[in-house]
Amino acid sequence: MKCQQCNEQLVPYEECLLDDTAAAMVKAHLADCPTCHSEWLATQQLRERLLASGNVSIEKSLDVTVMDQILRTQAVEIRRHKMRKRLLTFGFSGIAAALLVGLTLALRQDGSQTVSAAEILARAVEAASDLKTVYLKCRMRTLPQDNFSNLDLDHDFVDVELWKQYDPTLKWKIRKPGRVAAMNGQQTVMLIGSRIGTKLDKPTAMPFDTGWLHRLAAVDEVLTRELTAIAASGYDVKTTHETRGDDVEQFRTVVEVETSRKVGTYLKNKFLSTSDTRRVYVFDRDTGRLEGAKYYCKTDGKEVLVLEIVELKYDVVMDDLEFELEMPENVVWYREPQRLPDNEKYEKMTPAEAAQAFFAACGRSDWEEVAKFTTIDFSASSRKSLGGLKVIQLGEPFQSWPFAGWFVPYEIRMSNGDVRKHNLALRKDNPAKRFVVDGGL
Amino acid sequence: MCHSDQHCIEECLNGRPDAFRHLVVRYERPIMSYLVSRMGDREAAAEAAQESFVRAYFRLNTLKKGDSFSSWMIGIAQRVMLETFRRKRREENLSGADTPVAPTTDVGMEDHSELAEAVSRLPAIYREVIVLRYFGGLSCAEAADRLCVPLGTATKRLSRAYRLLRAALTLPDGQRSEA
Numbered sequence: 001m002k003c004q005q006c007n008e009q010l011v012p013y014e015e016c017l018l019d020d021t022a023a024a025m026v027k028a029h030l031a032d033c034p035t036c037h038s039e040w041l042a043t044q045q046l047r048e049r050l051l052a053s054g055n056v057s058i059e060k061s062l063d064v065t066v067m068d069q070i071l072r073t074q075a076v077e078i079r080r081h082k083m084r085k086r087l088l089t090f091g092f093s094g095i096a097a098a099l100l101v102g103l104t105l106a107l108r109q110d111g112s113q114t115v116s117a118a119e120i121l122a123r124a125v126e127a128a129s130d131l132k133t134v135y136l137k138c139r140m141r142t143l144p145q146d147n148f149s150n151l152d153l154d155h156d157f158v159d160v161e162l163w164k165q166y167d168p169t170l171k172w173k174i175r176k177p178g179r180v181a182a183m184n185g186q187q188t189v190m191l192i193g194s195r196i197g198t199k200l201d202k203p204t205a206m207p208f209d210t211g212w213l214h215r216l217a218a219v220d221e222v223l224t225r226e227l228t229a230i231a232a233s234g235y236d237v238k239t240t241h242e243t244r245g246d247d248v249e250q251f252r253t254v255v256e257v258e259t260s261r262k263v264g265t266y267l268k269n270k271f272l273s274t275s276d277t278r279r280v281y282v283f284d285r286d287t288g289r290l291e292g293a294k295y296y297c298k299t300d301g302k303e304v305l306v307l308e309i310v311e312l313k314y315d316v317v318m319d320d321l322e323f324e325l326e327m328p329e330n331v332v333w334y335r336e337p338q339r340l341p342d343n344e345k346y347e348k349m350t351p352a353e354a355a356q357a358f359f360a361a362c363g364r365s366d367w368e369e370v371a372k373f374t375t376i377d378f379s380a381s382s383r384k385s386l387g388g389l390k391v392i393q394l395g396e397p398f399q400s401w402p403f404a405g406w407f408v409p410y411e412i413r414m415s416n417g418d419v420r421k422h423n424l425a426l427r428k429d430n431p432a433k434r435f436v437v438d439g440g441l
Numbered sequence: 442m443c444h445s446d447q448h449c450i451e452e453c454l455n456g457r458p459d460a461f462r463h464l465v466v467r468y469e470r471p472i473m474s475y476l477v478s479r480m481g482d483r484e485a486a487a488e489a490a491q492e493s494f495v496r497a498y499f500r501l502n503t504l505k506k507g508d509s510f511s512s513w514m515i516g517i518a519q520r521v522m523l524e525t526f527r528r529k530r531r532e533e534n535l536s537g538a539d540t541p542v543a544p545t546t547d548v549g550m551e552d553h554s555e556l557a558e559a560v561s562r563l564p565a566i567y568r569e570v571i572v573l574r575y576f577g578g579l580s581c582a583e584a585a586d587r588l589c590v591p592l593g594t595a596t597k598r599l600s601r602a603y604r605l606l607r608a609a610l611t612l613p614d615g616q617r618s619e620a
Contacts, residue, residue, distance in 0.1 A: 051554050058473060062490055067458070122565070227605060
């Protein structure tokens with residue numbers, strides 16, 4: 001059982017609504033997982049407080065006193081009504097009319113309370129619960145062909161789309177210019193550019209770096225997190241009403257939440273998860289559903305719109321073919337690093353040594369050695385560009401959350417004389433446990 | 442709103458006030474529990490609960506079809522309670538008393554006002570399920586039945602209500618979600 005499943009089952013578990021097998025699975029997970037266990041304990045504390053606060057016995061029902069008072073008040077109202085009639089008869093109709101207008105206004109004010117941001121969000125959470133499918137289209141400042149999660153504040157917007165089916169079988173597809181990934185219920189494939197492919201022979205929920213978009217499409221969870229943040233800040237959120245051109249009134253909720261995680265300087269604002277953002281949500285008045293959202297990144301004292309949800313469709317019919325991805329015949333498959341006969345030598349390398357060895361192999365055009373540091377075979381054009389390179393200098397390796405590996409600053413002179421300066425990304429969280437290049441070339 | 446609540450309300454609106462008695466009996470415990478939690482004084486809570494039911498009766502025509510009676514009642518009870526506090530403050534100001542105006546807690550009675558306030562600030566759909574489950578003493582299944590929603594929906598709402606309450610109360614062991 002995964003943490004998310006456990007989390008979803010906690011209330012049914014506490015309320016004894018699960019069958020023996022399901023309850024045993026939750027119990028076992030709670031015994032094994034400290035995070036879920038502490039979550040459960042915190043909820044237990046809350047439940048105990050709620051039970052204690054609700055433990056008020058009714059010694060004597062209020063029904064008799066309430067009904068007596070209602071009847072007495074009604075009698076008074078009838079007397080007042082008769083008096084009002086008399087007043088009208090005596091020519092005080094103007095005063096009575098003014099009183100009536102005042103009363104009507106008071107009642108109207110009483111009945112039309114301002115809808116709070118929390119109520120709007122809660123309604124939208126409900127409206128997005130138990131979806132069968134969702135289609136989401138957003139525009140995002142990102143480099144085409146780069147990672148799905150890449151943010152680039154200086155780049156123009158490109159479209160990113162997600163088709164997702166939750167029920168009856170989880171299937172999905174994500175597309176951005178130069179990169180597409182799909183999961184058809186049995187296997188997961190990704191095509192980068194026109195020929196680099198990655199395949200996992202199993203269904204996956206959010207592999208590669210697609211997690212952020214899958215989380216964004218889980219509208220009920222996104223809005224529940226916002227609601228939780230609002231609750232923690234005392235429900236202090238701006239809400240405005242707007243009317244679109246077609247006279248459909250919309251709610252605009254402005255949610256401001258700062259990133260609270262410690263983020264590495266190098267990767268600050270490179271992903272949504274490493275950015276300080278202000279988020280603006282727009283809801284449909286009739287259905288209560290989320291219709292769009294804007295994410296502004298806060299940087300250097302200004303705000304930059306980095307992502308906008310421009311289309312959101314709930315429960316549309318999706319064809320199975322939508323989740324199939326046809327790979328080109330000349331695809332170059334990503335290969336997971338396997339242990340080498342002399343793997344120990346590479347396993348012991350520091351990030352700086354691995355970068356040095358990789359660039360040296362490129363300089364010698366020793367592609368067999370280069371392959372020990374890469375997960376795809378270099379194309380002819382890459383070999384032409386990197387072959388014969390000379391290292392000008394390598395800097396001090398550094399780490400930056402959330403990337404699990406290391407960055408090695410480098411300056412190299414290519415065989416055509418061009419100088420390239422960047423950070424080589426290396427990681428060793430693979431079965432061979434040796435550093436391989438993960439970007440930055 | 443459940444048919445039985447709706448039926449009682451329609452009866453009242455059609456000139457048969459006695460049907461309101463069923464609603465009082467059905468909801469007096471959640472309303473009393475809520476008010477005792479917030480006011481800390483059983484006697485004052487009983488007076489406020491009585492006033493709340495009477496006001497609710499005369500405003501039944503403003504309750505929109507489909508809205509939950511229990512959640513609506515909590516809103517009324519909250520307003521009555523605040524008026525009671527204001528009236529008390531005025532009286533104390535007039536008498537020159539130097540005593541605090543915050544709700545007092547009866548001897549032997551635990552102070553649940555912070556929790557009750559957090560409940561009152563929940564969005565209506567989450568507040569009503571908490572009110573029925575904990576202040577009304579109903580089981581989850583009974584609360585779902587009363588709200589006319591599937592059991593799964595009621596448990597999800599309860600789960601979300603817990604998250605919001607924990608965030609609002611900043612319970613020490615709670616992991617606050619990052620938005």
